[in-house]
Amino acid sequence: MERISLNEVLGQLRNSVFRNYGQMFKSQTQLTTGQRLQRPSDDPAATRRVMDLTAQREAISRHISAGERGQAYLDSSTAALSDITDSLSRARELAVQGANGTMAPGDRAAIAAELEAILGNVLTAANTQIDGRHLFAGTRSSTVPYRMVTGSDGLQRVSYAGDNSSYAVEVAPSVFHELTLPGSEVFASGPRSATTFNGTTGALVGAGSDSGTGFDRLLLRHTQTLFGATPTANGTDPITGLKPGVSSVAADTVLGSGASIVLSTDATGAGSISLNGGPAQTFTGSETNLEVTGANGEKLFVDVSALTPSLSNASVGVNGRGTMSTDGGVTSVAIDFSNNAQQVVDSETGAVLHVDARGINRSGTTEVRYGTSSNVFDALLAIRDILSNSTLPPAEVSAQLNSAMADLDRGTGTLSSAIARLGGRSSQIERTGERLADLDVTLESLRSSEADVDMAEVMINLKQQEGLYNASLMMATRVQQLSLLNWL
Numbered sequence: 001m002e003r004i005s006l007n008e009v010l011g012q013l014r015n016s017v018f019r020n021y022g023q024m025f026k027s028q029t030q031l032t033t034g035q036r037l038q039r040p041s042d043d044p045a046a047t048r049r050v051m052d053l054t055a056q057r058e059a060i061s062r063h064i065s066a067g068e069r070g071q072a073y074l075d076s077s078t079a080a081l082s083d084i085t086d087s088l089s090r091a092r093e094l095a096v097q098g099a100n101g102t103m104a105p106g107d108r109a110a111i112a113a114e115l116e117a118i119l120g121n122v123l124t125a126a127n128t129q130i131d132g133r134h135l136f137a138g139t140r141s142s143t144v145p146y147r148m149v150t151g152s153d154g155l156q157r158v159s160y161a162g163d164n165s166s167y168a169v170e171v172a173p174s175v176f177h178e179l180t181l182p183g184s185e186v187f188a189s190g191p192r193s194a195t196t197f198n199g200t201t202g203a204l205v206g207a208g209s210d211s212g213t214g215f216d217r218l219l220l221r222h223t224q225t226l227f228g229a230t231p232t233a234n235g236t237d238p239i240t241g242l243k244p245g246v247s248s249v250a251a252d253t254v255l256g257s258g259a260s261i262v263l264s265t266d267a268t269g270a271g272s273i274s275l276n277g278g279p280a281q282t283f284t285g286s287e288t289n290l291e292v293t294g295a296n297g298e299k300l301f302v303d304v305s306a307l308t309p310s311l312s313n314a315s316v317g318v319n320g321r322g323t324m325s326t327d328g329g330v331t332s333v334a335i336d337f338s339n340n341a342q343q344v345v346d347s348e349t350g351a352v353l354h355v356d357a358r359g360i361n362r363s364g365t366t367e368v369r370y371g372t373s374s375n376v377f378d379a380l381l382a383i384r385d386i387l388s389n390s391t392l393p394p395a396e397v398s399a400q401l402n403s404a405m406a407d408l409d410r411g412t413g414t415l416s417s418a419i420a421r422l423g424g425r426s427s428q429i430e431r432t433g434e435r436l437a438d439l440d441v442t443l444e445s446l447r448s449s450e451a452d453v454d455m456a457e458v459m460i461n462l463k464q465q466e467g468l469y470n471a472s473l474m475m476a477t478r479v480q481q482l483s484l485l486n487w488l
Contacts, residue, residue, distance in 0.1 A: 053443050059173070060440045067171040067433045069131070073179040074426040077135045080128040081186065081419050084376070087118050087125075088412050091380055092405060094118075098387045099401040101394035108397070112387035119380045123148065123158065126183060126377075136183035137162035145183045146377070151348055152328030155217060158377035159349075160184055171432050177425055186418045187375045187411065195353070199366030202256070203324075204356035207341040212326075212351030214378030216368040218344065219325045220360060221332070222252045225300060226319040227261070237316050241308045245289040245301030252320060253299045253363045256337050259318040261292070261300070265311040275300055275318075298362050322363060326353055335360060369403070376411035379404050 094111045097103070126136055126146045133141035145162040164185065166178040195210045197203055201220045225244045228237030236243035240263065244252070254275075265271035269285030276294035283290055288303045300318065323332035324344050331347040340356045353368060382404040386397060 049446075053446055057440055057443050060436050060443070063170065063172050064433050064436050064440075066169045067177075067429045067436075070169050070171060070177060070179045070429050071426055073130060073133075073135065073167075074422050074429070076128060076130045077180065078419055078422045078426075080125045080135065081415050081422070084122050084125045085412060085415050085419070087122050088376060088380075088408060088415070091115055091118050091383065092408055092412075095383045095387075095401050095405050095408070098383070099398045099405075101398060103394075105390040108387040109390070112384050115380060115384040115387065119377070119384065122376065122380065126187065133167070133180075134162070135180050136186055138180070138182035138184075139163055139165040139167055141167060141180075151346075152330045154328065155215070156381055157214065157349075158375075158381070171429050172436060175432065177429055177432075179425070181418050181421065186415065187377065188414055196369045197366050198369070199364060200362065201364045201366050202359040202361040203366045204359055206339075206354030206356040208343070208352075208354035210351070210353050210370055212346070212349070212353055212368070212370045214370060214375065215382055216326050216346070216351065216353065216370070217328075218353065218355065218366040218368050219329055219332075220255065220322055220335070220363045220366070221325070221329065222249070222255060222320055222322045222363045223334075224249065224321040225252050225254065226321070227316050229317060231319070239308070240311060240314050240316055241306040242316050243303045243306070245287075245291075245303045247289050247291075247301040251291075251299065251301050254294075254318055254320040254361070255322045255335065255363055256359075256361050257317065257319045258361050259294070259298065259300075259320070261302075261316045261318060262313055263304075263307070263311060263316065264313055265307050265309050267309050269304075269307050269309050271304075271307070271311065273302070273304065296362075320363075322360075324355060324357070326351065326368070376408065376415070379407040379411055383408070 094115055098108050098111045123146055127144055128135050129141075134143065134145050135141075137143050137145035140162050143161050145160055147159050147161065148156060149159050150156050160183055162183050164182050166182060167180045168176045168178045171177050195205050195212075197205055197218070199218070201218075203218055203220065224235060225248050226235040227242045227244070228239055231237060234243065235248075242261065242263065259276050261273060261275055263271060263273040265285070270283060271285070272280040272282045273290070273292055274280040275292045276296070276298065278292070278294040281290070281292055283304050285307060286305055288305050290302050290304055292300045292302055294300075322335045324335055324342070325332040326344050326346040327348050331345070333342070333344055335357050336342050337357050337360060340358055342355045342357045344353045344355055345351070346353070383401060386392065386400045386404065389397075392400070
């Protein structure tokens with residue numbers, strides 16, 4: 001019969017104590033942490049499933065946070081556009097007041113001052129930013145989208161530095177929502193229509209597609225006057241001896257070849273002269289800078305000091321050369337009086353204007369309106385400038401204000417549409433967030449079933465393991481009390 005040594009018995013008892021203690025400690029840890037899986041080796045398959053579920057929940061959390069930030073963008077954009085809409089409503093009320101033909105210029109100027117303040121408020125709202133991003137700059141969110149600039153022509157314009165894109169964010173896996181609307185889309189007053197001119201220079205809208213927006217000024221300048229059918233290099237008519245006066249280049253207003261002068265002289269060179277059927281003006285024959293005014297207010301400065309004597313109602317053709325510019329004269333193009341689609345390019349904005357130059361007959365400024373391509377800023381500026389212009393007759397004030405108010409109304413309609421679109425996007429993001437929150441609850445339930453303990457089961461196991469551990473300790477104590485005589 002094989003004898004079992006005391007050391008072997010003690011070793012088995014020690015292993016039982018350690019094993020029972022380890023199981024009891026595991027149950028105690030699960031009970032205090034609430035986690036069934038303390039290490040991957042506890043259940044490798046369950047650990048993998050828990051890791052996948054945790055990763056999915058983290059992704060959901062990121063998407064929900066992105067959606068919450070997105071709603072902040074949309075809410076801020078909606079608030080800014082609502083504020084602008086209120087400002088435009090007030091501006092229209094003021095424009096209606098200003099269109100009253102009985103209003104004095106001083107009263108219209110006071111209204112223009114309030115419109116200046118409204119314009120500043122609208123500009124500030126259009127440059128609204130949140131979290132360091134400008135809401136209406138497109139994807140150029142770090143750039144201030146709208147700035148007030150004054151061109152070389154003296155006109156104030158609101159320039160746009162953003163782009164035509166939108167900033168989007170992923171609010172769910174592979175689901176993107178645009179959070180912004182570009183200012184070029186939000187503040188537009190409508191699609192492009194025909195360009196119109198308003199002035200007395202004879203310039204007409206040319207053939208071709210213009211690229212400007214809002215309002216502009218076409219500046220026509222006189223550069224040289226030539227007299228007669230075969231003028232000399234300095235413009236002198238070799239037949240009558242009529243030549244440009246000292247102030248001709250700077251002060252003549254006649255452009256093109258449609259004007260004519262009729263003059264008579266006596267034997268001494270004295271006589272009379274008239275321009276385009278205007279009042280006849282007498283001269284002594286010594287004048288080198290005689291001002292002659294036509295029937296419509298056009299002017300020429302002439303030198304009559306070398307006229308041929310004894311002329312009788314001699315008719316002299318006038319050819320006035322000049323230039324056109326839309327940037328206040330910074331750059332200009334020589335007028336081609338035979339061209340019905342001459343291009344004039346603004347060096348500051350790059351806008352292209354097509355001009356029918358065939359009817360141009362005098363220098364000056366022609367107001368240009370690029371159809372309904374203007375934006376709300378152009379409309380506000382136009383209303384302000386019309387009310388500030390004390391030289392316009394009441395009928396012209398009313399006509400121009402009505403045109404500007406039509407642009408303002410279109411701009412208000414575009415803003416209302418933008419507010420509705422932003423509201424729709426906010427609702428979509430909210431619904432997506434609610435769906436993700438429900439999914440997160442489901443994923444947490446699955447994760448809990450894999451990783452969390454059944455508290456009742458663990459407490460029962462712990463009681464059993466405590467009993468086994470205590471029993472193993474008692475057995476070890478009794479064995480250690482045995483003497484050599486117990487084994488003999």
